[in-house]
Amino acid sequence: MAAVQSSSSSASGPGPAATKDVAKVDLELGATTLPVNTTVHSLAWRDITVTVKDRETKLPKTIIDNVSGLVEAGEILALMGPSGSGKTTLLSALASRPTPGATPSHTNTLLLNGAPPSPSLFRKVARFVEQEDALTGALTVRETLSFASRLSSAGVSRREREARVDALLDAFGLRGQAETLVGTPLRKGISGGQKRRLGVASQLVTGPKVLFLDEPTSGLDSVAGWEVVRFLREVAKREGLIVVVSIHQPSTATFNLFDKVLLMSQGRMQYFGEVSGVAAHYEALGHPMPVHVNPAEFLLETVSTDFAADREAARGELDEMQRAWASSGRAADLAAAVAAAEEKGTGAALELETAEPKPSLPSVVLTLLHRGFVKSYRDVVVYGIRLAMYTGLAIMMGTVWLRLDATQESIIPFINAIFFGSAFMSFMACAYAPAYLEDYLQFIKEKRNGLCGATAMTVANFLVGAPYLFVFSLVFSAISYWLSNFQPTAQAFFTWVLWLFLDLLAAEGLVVLLTSIFPSFVVSLALVAFANGLWMSVDGFMVPPTILNVFYRYVFHFWDYQKYVFENMMVNEFSERVYSCATVGDGCQCMWQTDLADQCLIRGQGVLDQYGYKPGYMAKDVGIMMGIIVGYRIAGWIVLMLKK
Known part of the structure; x- marks a missing residue:
């Protein structure tokens, strides 16, 4: 094995030429001030077995079969195996x-x-880095680390937090990109490899004691992959961390950085132990490791049957190697070590005190608020595009329904404008789905890692969005309301703004709920569009409530938020206004007969009577709308609570 290492490292990775770089990082690590792990001494597992239902046979299928292992503080373990292992x-x-x-x-x-x-x-001490890590694209690299640190600990001073962030930026080669955005759909950010390093650093800054990483070198070149694993090894040694990494095909230099390796094939163990002992194990089985060959490649080829000319023979040979491992002295030593660890811990409650207290709920909410506002004004996808959409809609509406007169010919256009303005403002809230999806994926990662809960996420999301929705309502109304010549009083205008604001709050709550249930852009968009189509159909415009189908009236109409918006906007326009009738020769002809017909006028209440609307219920309807808005948010909170 020594021959393989010395002869291959220079060809397959940085190897000895990088010794000075390692020393340099050792100096950098001295300034990380990451909390040293003095509480978690070992992670062990015995007979891990996982089964699934086979899609074809519908019978149980074992995909992990009695796998055991032991990793101690300061060690880094590689989980290796062919694809599908x-x-x-x-x-x-x-x-x-x-x-x-x-x-x-x-x-x-x-x-x-x-x-x-x-x-x-376990959530307090362990962190997991996904293969495709969820990052907020509108944040800079430095802000990503800073917010992660703020969510993880409350007892760290600002200076110490900044020192940790600076040290991690240096150690992961991200100092030059510290003020660069991670990257949004419309703004280019850091590269894929830099994102991978940032994902690892964002978990290390939270001070974990056990760190799991899924393919952290995937998509990186051999030098960048070596740098990531090298730093993981160094920080594990210095801070006493337990690091478990799934990795597919590392370079020789990267492979030699691991302390232990767990080799798997078809869900079963083929080897567990020191990296330095794997060559001797396979040589004893009649598979000597060639010189000048990457040992990781050799191991994967040895335990893979996917490309064998005779698969049955290859599977038979693989079974023989698995049985040889199960009966080997190394397997017996592993079983004894796991049993000893379990016996040592039997009867004793595991009490681990984190060196740093966790932030309180208000502190987490404030951190999420800060992060949310930074994202909201930097990423135009969040609210910028929607502001442009609503502004364009307001101009279109104001110029199509331009300066309508207070005559009976304008009554139906006024009604149509009220419906259009409220319903399409609500419908266009579906544009929030992609921005919320990014927040949702970030939340799931942070929830799994014990950094954020559903309550903090729900409160912060609502508080970040509410001011923007009010601005949307005000801008839309300021343009369209006066151009269309709705009732020209300040009270009527601000009443319109109020109902539009409540409309958008409810619509965004619906987007949050449905997207949380179905976190797929296409699916959530389709469901939001369908729901808005239903609300438009039963809100009272298409079919007046007085003749609406009984089923839709009692099942959907009364909890349709658009119903209350349309009704109160109608009352706002018609309850205090009169309209002139058409003159025919010397007389007049009124389309709505009211008590003002003898004056050739139509009292607006006559229009409302056809819908069964009456003034005086605004306070009650505002209360109902608030209930619907809160109800959507509570339902969304329940969904987030139940998400695993």
């Missing part, structure tokens, strides 16, 4: 993350310091 599923099981459709075996044992940890405790 189960390493990502195992990583999720070790991180206590659910695998969709999977059923863990009752024999599972996950031990922290020799004792099974509670879910809440």
Whole structure:
């Protein structure tokens, strides 16, 4: 093995030539001020088994079969295996993350310091870095690390937090991109490899004691991949972290940075132990490792059957190697070490105190508010495009329904304008879905890592959006209301603004709810559009409430928020206004007969009577609207609470 390392490292990665760089990082690490792990000494697991229902046979299918292991503080473990070997599923099981459709075996044992940890405790000490990490594109690299640090700890001074961030920027080679945006759909940001390094750094800054990483070098060149794993190794040694990494095909230099390797194939263990001992193990099985060959490539080729000429023979040979491992001294030593760790922890409650207290709920809300406002004014997709849309809609509406007169010919156009203004403002709230999806994915990551809860997310999301929705309502109304010549009084104008604001609050709450249930842009957009189509159909404009189908009236009409908006905008326009009738020769002809017909006028209440609307219910209807708005947010909060 030594021969392989020395002969291949220079060809497959930075190798010895990077010794000075390692020393340089050691100096950098001295300034990280990351909290040293003095509480979690070991992570062990015994007989991890995961089964799923086979899609074709509908029978249980084992994808992880009795896998055990032990990693101690300061060590970094590589989970390796061919594609489909189960390493990502195992990583999720070790991180206590659910695998969709999977059923863990009752024999599972996950031990922290020799004792099974509670879910809440595990979230406090462990962090998981996804292969495609969720990052907020409108934040800079520095802000991403700073906000992650603020969410994770309350007992760190601003100076110390900045020192941690600066040290991580240096160590991960991101100092030159510190003030660069991560990247949005409309603004180019950092590269894919830099995003991968930032994802790792954003979890390290939270001070974890156990760190899981899913393919952190995927998409990186060999030098960048080596840099990421090298730093993980150094910080693990210095801070006493336990690091578990799933990795596909590292370079020789990267492979040699790991302390231990767990090699898997078809869900079963093929080897677990020191990296330095893997060559001797396979040489004893009759598979000597060639010189000048990347050991990681050799191992993957040895335990893979996907491209074998004779797959049956290859599977038979693989079974023989698996049985040889199960009966080997290394396997027996591993079982004894796991049993010893479990025995040592038996009967003792695992008590881990974090060195830094967690932020309070108000503190988390304020941090999310700060981050949300930064995103909202930098990323035009969030509210900028919607402001442009609403402004364009207001100009279009104001010029189509331009300066309508207070005559009976304008009554139906006024009604149409009221419906158009309220309904399409609500409908266009679906444009918020892509921006919320980014927040949702960020929330899921932070919830899984114990940094943020559903309450903080719900409150912060509402408070960030409300001021913008009020601005939208005011801008839209200031343009369209006076151009269309609705009732020209200040009270009527601000009443219109109020109902438009409530309309948008309810519409955005609906977007948040449906997108949280179905976090897919296409699906959520379709559902929001369908829901708005339903609300438009039963709000009272298409079919007056007096003759609306009984089913839709009692099942949907009374909790349709657009119903209350349309009704009160109608009352706002017609209850205090009169309209002139058409003159025919020496007489007049009124389309609506009211008590002012003898004066050739139409009292606006006559129009309202056809819909069954009466003034005097505004306070009650505002209360109902507030209930609908709060109801949507509570429903969204419940969905976020239930998300795993």
